[in-house]
Amino acid sequence: MAEASDTVLRVEHLTMRFGGLVAVDDLSFEAKGGSITALIGPNGAGKTTVFNCITGFYKPSEGRIALKHGDAALWDALEALTDRGERHFSASGGALFLLERMPDFLVTQQARVARTFQNIRLFSGMTVLENLLVAQHNVLMLASGFTFLGIFGIPSYTAAERASIDKAKFWLDRIGLLDRADDPAGDLPYGAQRRLEVARAMCTNPVLLCLDEPAAGLNPHESGELNELLLSLRDDHATSILLIEHDMSVVMGISDHIVVLDYGVKIADGKPQDVRNDEKVIAAYLGVADEEVAEVEAEVGL
Amino acid sequence: MAQAKAERVDAVRALKDASRVAVISFFLFLPLIGLLTQTDINNVLILTTRWPLLFSWVGVIFFGRFVYSLVIAPWMAQRAMRPVAAAPSPWRAFVGKWFIPFAIGFVIAYPAIVIFGSGYSGALKWIDNFGIQILIYVMLGWGLNIVVGLAGLLDLGYVAFYAVGAYSYALLAKNFGFTFWLLLPLAGILSSFWGILLGFPVLRLRGDYLAIVTLAFGEIIRLILINFVDLTNGYAGISGIPRPSFFGIPFNADDNGFDATFGLEFSPLHRTIFLYYVILALAFITAFVTVRLRRMPVGRAWEALREDEIACRSLGINTTNTKLTAFAMGAMFAGFAGSFFAARQGFISPESFTFLESATVLSIVVLGGMGSQIGVALAAIAFVGGTEVLRELDFLKQIFGPTFDPTQYRMLLFGFCMVLIMIWRPRGLISTRDPSVFLKERKGISAELTKEGHG
16 A cells, blocks of 8 residues: 555635535645545535535635645645745646636646546547547647647657557556447446546546545445555556545545545544544434434534 | 227227327318418408318328328338347448448539530539539538537527628629639638637537527628628629639630630530539538548547537536637638639629528538538438429429429428428438547447537
8 A cells, every 4th residue: 555645635724605505614624645535424515516626617715725746845835826826836846736726627637636427427429439538638639739730640649649549448458348449438337437437537647536426326346346446546556536435335445534524514534443433423424312412513513 | 800890990090090180180271271361453352261172181181191090000010010130231331331432433523424414505504503502501511510510519600601701702802803712711711710709708608598699690790791881782792703713714715714725615614613623622621621620639529528518628628629619610611611602603692691591501410410421411412402403393384383383392391301301310311420439340329329419
């Protein structure tokens, strides 16, 4: 297991309001590089909202979301970057990004945060291979000279396309779908679609991979396979993973760190064994006896 | 005994069904056919009734429906029960393999075939009204296919870019004397510039809203052409637009004209044949570029955008730029077609750029099968060629009387065919998507999986 080294993602005082509804309230947590951080909580706790803020689909009402590539020393430049009002800062050892200031496609393109969706969003009318090539759009676009050179079939573009097909083949082999590369993605069984979505996200070369309920609807055998896949992404590809999941066998089995949300508020944050025994977490998940409600609410701070 | 009874039950059921349909058609046709308003000698409107005609129509429908529900419907149900043949027939594979080379060979040889078939004098109509007219629409269809079929953006104002191309050529050629070959790319660039200009404000809209704004844009361009009289001469249009030359050699009866230079007898047909090959080349370029673009990252991004825009954004694709390039590309091909149109006609007016043109091109794309180039070409042939063929049906006058004019029924037939095709092939003539890349085997993708896009 890779050593849980320095912080790669830092979420600070994140608040997201929709009109009068506070979906996420003053949430702060960190994700370590080369580790799997799980975000759990009952339905409607605001987990997906946090994901949408991190990946740029929502602009948070308040708070800062910072991502770092490379050297841990770069965190020292965070305050200066925030004050300058810029989106990112790069140095020789890496780069620092303020995700809340970036539009969604740049979060993936520059900050290299990839995501999957709770309800699978594959390009169902395109083949499995095409799905993985679309994910490598920015690399290929550059190689094709923004289409102008590629349309005349310059050799460097042909080579780049071959490389991207090889990369797609590598990932298809990893998720066991190489035989089905030429089939439309919409024809795949549910579990395979989930795996393909993970592979598609990996084709963007992410530093941080955000998975929204990857095990939803999988049978125990399939979710076991998924666990192995995620562990190998962490160990072999040095990808940090942020995971929303309801399936506790997945969460407890592979997470290095767990953050628990309830009604948009963080109620626990720690190692799996600590969170498992946390009273507030048990209360949020299982409920409490009527006579204890006031007591627990006081404790939670409601 | 039992069989006879079952047959009687079937007949009664069919009779009931036919009666119901006949009653509906009676009320439907009562105002449409049964009543006729006419002005008499005193210029007073009088109402006449046409009961015999009305009842003969209702009778035809009653009888037709009776036959349908007694014979045809059970036969079709029985046919649907039969298992589908597993392997595609060799004939189909043969057609699939040789259709495109054959079609390309045919369109290249078309002028020669026509001259051989109908002589020098009769060929003009076939090359001009059929060949060139159809090819203009094929090219427009292919251009719009990029926007609607690939990128999934519903554009109801496509004719605006066609108009920009046509007026660019007409005005620049007339006022500054630039040649066709210089203005052709320039008209394309100007059109795509307008496409981008329109794209910037409207591409944040989706679906129906995008369709309405593009519709409005088409009307704005047409109204500008009508009202900016100083520049465009308004309704009267621009006439005397310079015609294209054969690389500097004009098509006229002079001593330095095309025919004299090449030692031919003067014939207006030569210019038409030349124009035919120009539009053919333009159409080929459109097809080639589109095929090429589909295999490029930008083309895949267009199709991905049609499938799922949010997933595109999550993969780092700048969806605004991607939509703009689709708009600009589609507009550019419309600009080429427009400048060709102006050069061919020698006269243009806002009349040529009404909403009906946009609707026609969009129908061609939808009927052909969104995204399919062969489908769009076939639909253009059926659509434009079909209306031209109606003009040729003079023999019908001998049956229906000298006042019968088949072209009057153009829109009726048009609508009827459209309904039939939408029943049989709801996703267009060729709805199977051809993947842009494959590892081992190219497999067509069924239309049930591809999406139409939501703007």
